Amino acid sequence: HGTTATGLMQAADTTLYWAKADGKARWTLFDPERNAHRMTRQSLSSTLRPAVERGEFTLEYQPLVGLTDGAVRGVEALVRWNHPQFGVLAPNRFIGIAEEDGSIVELGRWVLRTACRQARQWQKDHPRERPIFVSVNVAVRQVWDSDLVADVAGILADTGLAPHLLQLELTESAVMGSAGRPLQALQALSDMGVRIAIDDFGTGYSNLAYLSRLPVSVLKLDGSFVRGFQDEEHANPADQLIVEALVQLAHRLGLTVTAECVETSGQASRLRRIGCDTGQGWLYSRAVAPDRIAELIGGPEPLRV
Template sequence: MLWPAAYRSAFAAAPLAMAVVDGEGRIVDANDALGVLLGVADAGPAGRVAAELLDLASDPRTWHAYREVLRGRQAKLRCTRRLKLPDGRSLWAQVTVSPLDGGTPGAVLLSVADVSAHRDLQARLRHLQMHDPVTRLPNRTLFFERVSAALETEVYEQSGTGRIGLCYLDLDGFKAVNDTLGHRVGDLLLAAVADRLTECAEEAGRTRPSVPLVARLGGDEFALLVEDSTGTEQLADLAESVLKALQAPIDLAGHRLNVSASIGVVERHAAGTTATGLMQAADTTLYWAKVDGKDRWTLFDPERNAHLMTRQALASTLRPAIERGEFRLDYQPLVGMSDGRLRGVEALVRWDHPRFGLLSPNRFVALAEEDGSIVPLGRWVLATACRQARQWQTDNPDYPPLFVSVNVAVRQVWDSDLVADVAEILAETGLAPHLLQLELTESAVMGSAGRPLQALQALSDMGVGIAIDDFGTGYSNLAYLSRLPVSVLKLDGSFVRGFQYEGAGAPPNPADQVVVEAMIALAHRLGLTVTAECVETSAQATRLRSIGCDTGQGWLYSRPVPPDRISELLGTESGTESGTESGSETYAVGNP
């Protein structure tokens, strides 16, 4: 190559490794620095193919760009390659290729810089960035990178089983260690747990193609990622080994600590799964393990999760649904056992949900109690039921007025002025206080003290009836009833169902009748009336009547029905002289 002597001297003496490459890709000239850097000083790089010497052809994109520069179609190429040297060492080299302005037509200048130290520093910094300093495990950032990469590999390369598994665990009671022994001991405990988890992963990896990734996600939360999993059995075995490994006491800083964990296990096809979806499922399942008693693993259950999602959807729309008027009341008759006449009704709320259809109270009342929306909902139920009872009374002046029974949650007493609400609603609707009965569960009433008891007493003094619902399932302390303003016991349906005949002509268990008869007798001695729930057969009604039960409620008489069906029955009964014959259970308002 014909260069001025000054340029030639500078080229030869430059510390930067350089070479001139012709249009065919061969090195026509190189300085000594290039031969020294690449370990070919003795043989000399001149005449060799540059792409082979610098591994430019192994990467299709780099190889294409390099050829474009040689052909004059691209101005410049800069890339980083890891080179294997003849003596076995390796280095990271930054390769720059650009056309020469003068000299041999079509030639390019190639320069090579050793960036190994820079790459090593980057790697160390990335390791610090991607690993937890306490446990030295991969942290949340690296964990999610690995999850995303694993899902992409399984979906697009379709290698292995195409499945992925995750054990997501949380230490039980770790906060107590931090609070009592300090964060230093807490950190030592986390490190010891990390070691045991790593041992479990390595043991599991001995019989599998890969070792599960162990990561600390933050706090006392850890994860074990199983790529290319073989099914739920593999994940269950891993979770069991973790629980067993954590059972042995851990000696730290003069303290012997016992630790356990709750583990959420998820195993599924990678196709259609995202990192976020996988973690949401794992987090939900971990919560189930905690709720189910801790120190256990729980497998993700799609049906249970669907129920939970539905529950959350209902909870989030409860209050707006009240404002939109999506609730309605059905009424179930309460019938006198002595004469079969309709005495009152129980108001039962339903939610006419635009997505899930008609929902019974057991689907949403507990949610309403949790978030406090039971207060506005309960107020609406109370007002609607009282208004309807007054309407029946106005429309059927010849029939004895029906009382209406409304369920009340204890939270309504604590979070609102129930006494004031009842007084206001009775005044607005014109319903007499004795025609309103409020039902509370046995556990709520029996444990009443302070404000709830004062409210119940004030309502009773007002003339409102107080009933204990599902009596017999809780405290069953009849002596305590004498100190409560209660007027009615609603006998739980489990007692009535015990009256069923076991076979044709075979008598029922006499113990059931003895218990019920004793409760009714004691209730009457205390001045209380008794209503039997879940009356389904004439035989049950006959036996309840024979032992003195006052009122019956159940499918023998009617299922809960809309208010117009109650109006029809009142019109029918008020048109007869004596109503249904004594002891007869032949009519039904709704199909049983």
């Protein structure tokens, strides 16, 4: 009802595609919501690459706070897309599309350059304070489809940021089985002085063998473990044992540990007692604009927003 002949044929063609994609020899009903999602995804895909050139992306930064002293040690750069039609989009709305169509290389290079330039600016604006590092997420396709080592070296040289003030985050699944070019790239970056962090550690393959052969310097514990500490009176003992074991293992290997999704002071206290090095989460701050981070540098207490 209310559908034109052309629209009806388009819907039928779309539904036929779904039926084949979901498994042949089956029937499928047209779903307006699923179709709207498909249309949105197609729209984002077709406009993503030009959006980088048009300057539609911005960066926000979430503090990484020392659990012992509450000082901001670094920030994680998080990209946002100011889409003219759909508004402000979080990374989970478009990063997967960017990885599929290859635009992640250009976008990732822009994020890296912008984050390094901003970190260097903070350092210039606060010369008497301890400089904070910036952490940037890297997709595995950036390692395969571009010369990441050359990109990082060039951006550090252009911006004047010291290598040890840059941290690159890769997911556990991205580094699993790393060999050949990815491993060589990670080793070259580490030799350069750049820190390598494993993001969402403990939720993927959790093959501890790669920790001894990859140039990793930081483990970021997935928030699922930290959420087990949320109820101070009824904390999950299994989560605490796992986190204790991971922190001890990391420290024995000379690695530092960051806990993600810290939302309560009780969680922070437990993580501090366990020996976790830094925390990241809404207890301290959400991702905010660069000028808000400038207010935190050198301050005794992290900003809460």
